[in-house]
Amino acid sequence: MIQESLELRGICKSFGGIHALQDINFKMTAGRIYGLAGENGAGKSTTMKIINGAYQPDEGEILLDGIPAHFASPLDAQRAGIGMVYQELNMLPDLNVAENIFISHLSDNRGGYINWDRLHKRAHDLLRLLEIDVDTHAKLGNLRVAYQQLIAIVRALSYDCKVIILDEPTSALTDKDGKQVIKTVRKLKELGYIVIYISHKLQEVLDVTDEIIVFRNGVKIGDYETGTLTEPALAELIAGRKLETKFPKKKFSRGEELLRFEHVSVEGRVNDVSFSLHKGEILGIAGLLGAGKTEVAKALFGVFGRGHPKFSGDIYLHGKKLKCRSPGEAIRSKIGLVPEDRAQEGLITSMSIYDNILMVSLGKISRFGWMNVKKGRKTADEMVRKLEIKCGRIEQPVNDLSGGNQQKVVLAKWMAMGAEIIVFDEPTRGIDVGAKVAFYELMNDLVESGVGVIIMSSELEEVKSMSDSLVVLREGQISATFDSDQVQLPDIQEYL
Amino acid sequence: MKQQTLKKLISSEVAILLVLLLLCVVVSIITPSFATPTNILNLLQRTASTGVVAIGMTFVIATSGIDLSVGGQVTLIGILAAYAFESGMSIPVVVLMIFALGIAFGAFNGLFIAKLKFPAFMVTLSLQLITYGFSLYLTTGRSILINCEGYDFWGLGRVAGIPVPIIIFIVVTVLGLVIMKKFTIGRKILAVGSNEKGAWYAGINVVKTTFIAYIIAGITASITAIILSSKLMSATPTLGDNLELDAIAAVVIGGTSLSGGSGFIIGTVAGSLIIEVITNWMTLESIDPFLRDVVKGAIILLALLIDNIRRGKLTKNDFAG
Numbered sequence: 107m108i109q110e111s112l113e114l115r116g117i118c119k120s121f122g123g124i125h126a127l128q129d130i131n132f133k134m135t136a137g138r139i140y141g142l143a144g145e146n147g148a149g150k151s152t153t154m155k156i157i158n159g160a161y162q163p164d165e166g167e168i169l170l171d172g173i174p175a176h177f178a179s180p181l182d183a184q185r186a187g188i189g190m191v192y193q194e195l196n197m198l199p200d201l202n203v204a205e206n207i208f209i210s211h212l213s214d215n216r217g218g219y220i221n222w223d224r225l226h227k228r229a230h231d232l233l234r235l236l237e238i239d240v241d242t243h244a245k246l247g248n249l250r251v252a253y254q255q256l257i258a259i260v261r262a263l264s265y266d267c268k269v270i271i272l273d274e275p276t277s278a279l280t281d282k283d284g285k286q287v288i289k290t291v292r293k294l295k296e297l298g299y300i301v302i303y304i305s306h307k308l309q310e311v312l313d314v315t316d317e318i319i320v321f322r323n324g325v326k327i328g329d330y331e332t333g334t335l336t337e338p339a340l341a342e343l344i345a346g347r348k349l350e351t352k353f354p355k356k357k358f359s360r361g362e363e364l365l366r367f368e369h370v371s372v373e374g375r376v377n378d379v380s381f382s383l384h385k386g387e388i389l390g391i392a393g394l395l396g397a398g399k400t401e402v403a404k405a406l407f408g409v410f411g412r413g414h415p416k417f418s419g420d421i422y423l424h425g426k427k428l429k430c431r432s433p434g435e436a437i438r439s440k441i442g443l444v445p446e447d448r449a450q451e452g453l454i455t456s457m458s459i460y461d462n463i464l465m466v467s468l469g470k471i472s473r474f475g476w477m478n479v480k481k482g483r484k485t486a487d488e489m490v491r492k493l494e495i496k497c498g499r500i501e502q503p504v505n506d507l508s509g510g511n512q513q514k515v516v517l518a519k520w521m522a523m524g525a526e527i528i529v530f531d532e533p534t535r536g537i538d539v540g541a542k543v544a545f546y547e548l549m550n551d552l553v554e555s556g557v558g559v560i561i562m563s564s565e566l567e568e569v570k571s572m573s574d575s576l577v578v579l580r581e582g583q584i585s586a587t588f589d590s591d592q593v594q595l596p597d598i599q600e601y602l
Numbered sequence: 603m604k605q606q607t608l609k610k611l612i613s614s615e616v617a618i619l620l621v622l623l624l625l626c627v628v629v630s631i632i633t634p635s636f637a638t639p640t641n642i643l644n645l646l647q648r649t650a651s652t653g654v655v656a657i658g659m660t661f662v663i664a665t666s667g668i669d670l671s672v673g674g675q676v677t678l679i680g681i682l683a684a685y686a687f688e689s690g691m692s693i694p695v696v697v698l699m700i701f702a703l704g705i706a707f708g709a710f711n712g713l714f715i716a717k718l719k720f721p722a723f724m725v726t727l728s729l730q731l732i733t734y735g736f737s738l739y740l741t742t743g744r745s746i747l748i749n750c751e752g753y754d755f756w757g758l759g760r761v762a763g764i765p766v767p768i769i770i771f772i773v774v775t776v777l778g779l780v781i782m783k784k785f786t787i788g789r790k791i792l793a794v795g796s797n798e799k800g801a802w803y804a805g806i807n808v809v810k811t812t813f814i815a816y817i818i819a820g821i822t823a824s825i826t827a828i829i830l831s832s833k834l835m836s837a838t839p840t841l842g843d844n845l846e847l848d849a850i851a852a853v854v855i856g857g858t859s860l861s862g863g864s865g866f867i868i869g870t871v872a873g874s875l876i877i878e879v880i881t882n883w884m885t886l887e888s889i890d891p892f893l894r895d896v897v898k899g900a901i902i903l904l905a906l907l908i909d910n911i912r913r914g915k916l917t918k919n920d921f922a923g
Binding site for chain 1 (some may be wrong): 744784785786787788790792793797799800801802803804805806807863
């Protein structure tokens with residue numbers, strides 16, 4: 107059982123000839139918080155998975171308190187005192203807090219009999235240790251997501267872990283809720299745990315950690331005392347280059363109004379939102395997760411058209427009032443949505459690239475329901491070429507594609523249909539930098555061809571850099587509007 | 603390359619046809635009386651009634667639904683048709699009524715399942731009980747004779763030496779294939795079956811699509827009711843007994859997943875034939891008919907096993923994601 111230190115020495119790992127990690131060395135000691143930073147594919151998650159036993163290194167060793175250890179599985183690592191809280195929480199919403207904490211060891215005797223009083227007491231003690239104020243009898247699903255996140259951390263502690271790995275613990279949380287989680291993370295440090303903290307929110311990493319280990323292309327760039335870094339410096343370390351080229355925004359002349367929101371409200375989510383979108387421009391909508399961005403997109407897309415939850419206000423498309431009772435009707439008005447939840451709302455992942463590209467154009471390629479296969483094939487092939495979707499065959503299920511290529515299929519779907527307005531909700535989440543730039547360039551092309559583009563993102567830099575005008579949402583309301591060129595990031599930050 | 607072609611073949615829709623072919627070869631070697639024209643025609647004719655409802659069932663299962671009521675539908679439709687003939691209605695009128703009833707039963711299921719979001723298993727189980735119950739109530743358990751000249755053509759007639767039910771079966775198969783592959787409704791059904799939410803976000807009318815799948819099942823029940831009642835020239839309250847289970851078995855043996863999102867019409871046809879070939883062989887070998895269902899159960903498990911091996915599921919951990 108690990109007590110004082112965790113060390114990685116000369117760790118190498120490759121997948122099918124591609125080096126995911128090369129010669130990784132670092133040492134972590136108790137009572138400190140370590141940040142892992144890097145782009146997608148830089149090696150953060152492979153490193154984590156080696157530490158928690160999901161992967162085994164090809165070369166190198168893991169030392170616990172100076173003694174080499176070998177983990178054949180996450181269970182092995184857990185027994186050695188390494189706990190991991192995944193980004194997807196894997197919690198059981200219908201069970202109560204105590205059950206969720208102790209789910210894999212509800213009973214402390216062989217027969218499987220559960221002593222409920224003792225279970226709740228143990229849960230209560232753990233929660234009190236971390237100063238988390240939650241009733242152990244509460245149904246988990248009824249708790250705020252922030253508390254569910256905390257319970258996931260407590261679950262890891264219940265295995266007597268000494269090392270806690272937190273993967274994007276605040277990505278699903280509002281700023282305020284995130285602070286609650288951060289408070290608990292600091293408490294873990296106080297209690298002498300080794301905390302490994304992974305987050306794409308650089309400011310937060312700088313705020314929480316004692317030391318930051320930066321990865322790039324499978325290589326450790328260095329470890330830095332957090333106090334010696336600033337946000338721009340860290341961003342440059344991660345990207346490995348100056349950041350100007352990250353957002354290739356092109357300017358076009360402003361044309362007529364395409365879309366206008368007037369006093370749009372969605373009960374409990376969005377309150378009195380008004381804005382307009384012009385031809386030749388990209389409208390950016392910034393805001394934290396939970397600020398109402400997704401709901402604004404869905405309001406336009408007809409998701410709330412049946413009045414659950416209640417929708418009010420007016421949306422005008424080309425100056426005419428728009429009434430969509432379902433996504434189907436929005437699509438008929440030539441509105442497309444590249445949704446935040448790609449796997450559930452953007453694609454039918456088990457179906458082919460071909461089927462997905464044509465999914466909203468079925469009417470266009472058919473007569474009386476009879477599909478013109480030749481025409482469909484031509485359209486789909488053209489899209490694959492135009493968007494440079496990297497795939498073997500067009501009949502491949504979308505599941506097989508990388509995140510960036512899947513996202514391109516979602517966009518191809520709308521381009522094939524001839525959408526006149528496309529809303530991008532968190533368009534580049536989970537996509538590599540190279541693919542991101544390609545995606546931004548596609549947005550430029552769309553705007554140039556007269557399509558109305560709205561980009562929504564919680565990555566402030568992205569949404570500011572790619573837009574011409576910027577609307578900031580906070581708790582479902584517009585807190586500020588800016589000319590994207592005329593404003594600096596810190597000034598926007600205040601309104602989040 | 604060669605191995606890849608083989609792999610593609612095994613994982614393709616026609617693989618089940620090879621299994622069927624192999625089975626036929628083996629059976630005709632063991633039992634020479636199997637491969638006679640009379641027996642084959644007889645076998646195909648028997649398959650027609652299950653096969654037709656199984657094709658309808660494929661559409662329902664593709665939406666990730668299930669229809670336990672088709673057997674009951676067939677029974678009640680057959681009985682009501684017999685009463686209609688008794689009251690002196692003509693064939694065209696009765697046939698029209700039969701289809702109207704099938705569509706109505708499909709609409710009943712569709713209303714509760716698609717529109718009101720009731721679980722398909724329970725709704726169709728209810729309709730099964732309702733239809734079987736009504737059949738028993740109306741007939742008090744007796745069979746109703748059909749006295750109508752010309753109606754027997756559909757179950758017993760032949761065209762160019764081929765029994766009419768076989769022709770009907772072929773026509774329904776082709777229609778099923780075309781609807782699944784060439785019409786937008788086929789794509790929509792598969793989309794709804796794999797990811798209902800995603801389908802809705804792609805502008806597909808989920809309620810209508812699901813509704814149509816149950817209507818298709820109802821229509822196939824009507825067709826089977828015609829085949830069975832005209833073959834027997836009577837209707838009994840056991841007319842469609844176990845049809846739903848045989849149909850589901852055929853669909854599953856054919857490789858369609860019960861979790862929705864896939865629908866293999868050819869597979870379903872092959873599945874129905876596989877069941878019938880084995881049943882037929884047991885009859886020829888005078889094996890106790892009571893063992894029939896035991897064998898059927900074993901075939902279903904075997905089919906699931908083969909399917910899992912094909913998808914590499916046995917070696918893969920589903921939860922590792």
